[in-house]
Amino acid sequence: MTLLKRLLRTPEGTIGLVILAALLIAGLLAPAISPGDPLRIAGRALLSPFSDPSLPLGTDRLGRDVLAGLLYGARTSLAVGIAAALSAMLLGLFVGMAAGFAGGAIDEALMRVVDAFQIVPGFLLALAFVSIIGVSTPVVVFAIALGTWADPARLTRAQVLSIRERDYVAAARVIGMHPAEIAFKEILPNALPPVLALSATIVAGAILTEAALSFLGLGNPNLATWGSMIAEGRSVLRSAAYLSVLPGLALAITVLGVHLFSEGLTRALGHEGDSR
Amino acid sequence: MNGPLTVDALSKAYSSSGRRVAALDNVSLTITAGETLGLVGASGSGKSTLSRVLLRLLEPDAGSIRFEGEDWLALRGVDLRRRRAHMQMVFQDPLGAFNPLASVASVLDDPLRIHDIADRKQRPAEIAALLERVGLPTAFASRPVRTLSGGQRQRVAIARAIATRPSLLVLDEAVSALDVTVRGRILELLVELQRERGLAYLFISHDLAVVRAISHRIAVMDAGRIVEEGPAADVVTAPRSDAARRLIAAVPRLVTEPA
């Protein structure tokens, strides 16, 4: 049974996949559904949702279209979240493999670096980094990655250390396989599954961190983001709660979707060994 | 002594809880072309350590190994990898010996590719020939190894081991994890291959009955040392060491008469 089929067999995997697919489609179709710059003034300020068909979810304090903000915000969240998670994973995989293979002093040194990054709370690290360097999107992506690469590094190293002792790795050495080929063909593919399962959680964390950063005004000001929408809605929370609640809900559903997908993925990968 | 393998005074020690434990203590042996040396001993006697040192998975503390006339321990890097084609191994655990993601074809392709035994176009034919030789249907090539039975996997392991035309095969408890009905057929296959190709075997096991079945000579290990060595029939009928006697006494016998 392919991985996809196994994934869809689990309720978590199916729901998670549906949510993520919906978000992806929303993000991709944003320019079609709400053409134009989402940050432009689209109508009267503080219009309630469902009162004007051309502005289905109303407008904010400056008259910007809330629906457009949500759709384009989905793009930002997913793009930054996935890019940050991918960077964190790649960095973690690389360092973890290097440490696992090198052993000795190099392993020790790398692990102390990992320790250092794990001790500092990821969000504060990202916050400090963005505050110092600036608020462009690549900087935000890198800042988030800095705060999250340590876990995949540790997990990868643990996997490598365990798999190195298996008979099939010894068999590869015995037939004369080059060490680099052993690393990438025999060890890495078998080390990946638990690290991949971790990646979904990292994406969720990255999305939340991005939202938090833009909530604090440290995101890219030229992009529509859910975090900045929530921040904007604070001042009119009593009279126009929808301005903060709607993007907040979007965020919550996104993170839930990612976690459910990750849960489903873990379970689907866990049955890898079944021949039934 | 023109054997493919001559081991002289091999030693390896480990530190365990502050004490040095000798896993190999001054081990010497020879294997001549086309013969099977059976290596028996209880667990902890050092047999597995010896097989790992021979295959250069571990480095010894002292001693020498001459393989096919060369100083085997002096080989490194590319030279070692190239010469590995001549000494291969079959492992105990038919499941753990293969990459969980591998198909039978990729398992057999690796040694053919690494040692240029056949070029890309000829490899499928060579793989089919290997499968046939070990008694497996050629259609198995596309199947994942983990879908095969234990006996079938061990045949694939043997095919992998002979793919590079080695002169010496180290078999470390190669049939211990197999059903009795399957064991006999694998042993017969090994004997046939030996006759055909002039292979030398180092057959390692704690089961003296299995070793007796296919060995010309038997060496007995105990606590890292070789304590007895001789023609198989002699060791089994007239043992001189305590270790051999214990192993002989422990072989289960069918008791068909009332006690």
Add this chain to the structure above:
Amino acid sequence: MSPPFCSVRNLSVRYGLEAALKSVDLDIVRGERLAIIGESGSGKSTLARTLAGLLAERARIEGEITWPALGQAPLPGRDFGFVFQDPGTSLNPVLTIGEQVAEVARRHLRLDWRQAYVHAEGLLDRVRIPQPARAMRAFPHQLSGGQRQRVAIAAAIAAKPALLIADEATSALDVVVQAEIVRLLDGLVREEGMTLLFITHDIALASGFVDRVAVFRKGELVEAGPVRSVLSSPAESYTAALIANHRDLSTKPLITEVVS
């Protein structure tokens, strides 16, 4: 004829579409030593685990198992002890030997900790662990495979159960240790008057000490009977094949020529 200790009638166990056991009828006599013999896929371990209530959730069970001697389903620890194949993973690595063996006694014999520890040390001595007082404080990884299996046996019999199930308890051990463990099991079971269910793939090993054998193949019971009669005149060709495939030192070797 007293009722059997355990009666298995028409037992079938399925995992999805695959049948691990098919319509098995078997009696276990009180005080006997019964060997369940089979190769991989025979269902022998499934039978042991079904009796012990250790099957996976997705297993579907049909048929019935009754325990005339107990009157109800047996309680693990008190009514039966189970020894697993791999002594490396059947013991808890973070608890001392003493804790693990004493726990069984404390729970089922209603002893307090001090009494349980004394009892545990006595058990370690009975299973011939050298220096039992020291072993009580040791952790499983500090012992050899054979010693760990002795500890597992001690824990299994700690509450003096009526039945001992040994599921391939010697298959992971080398042949010398295997013989010792078999002797130990034989002696203990005789002394305590326990019933023993010995699961193995090695018909010769079992023939050395059990009373009856039951041969399984692909989930079906092929043949059962007193060990001498089954071995000297097997009724089924499969049993005959198992016997013929047994190899010991008197079997003709496959090598006849001597290489000079």
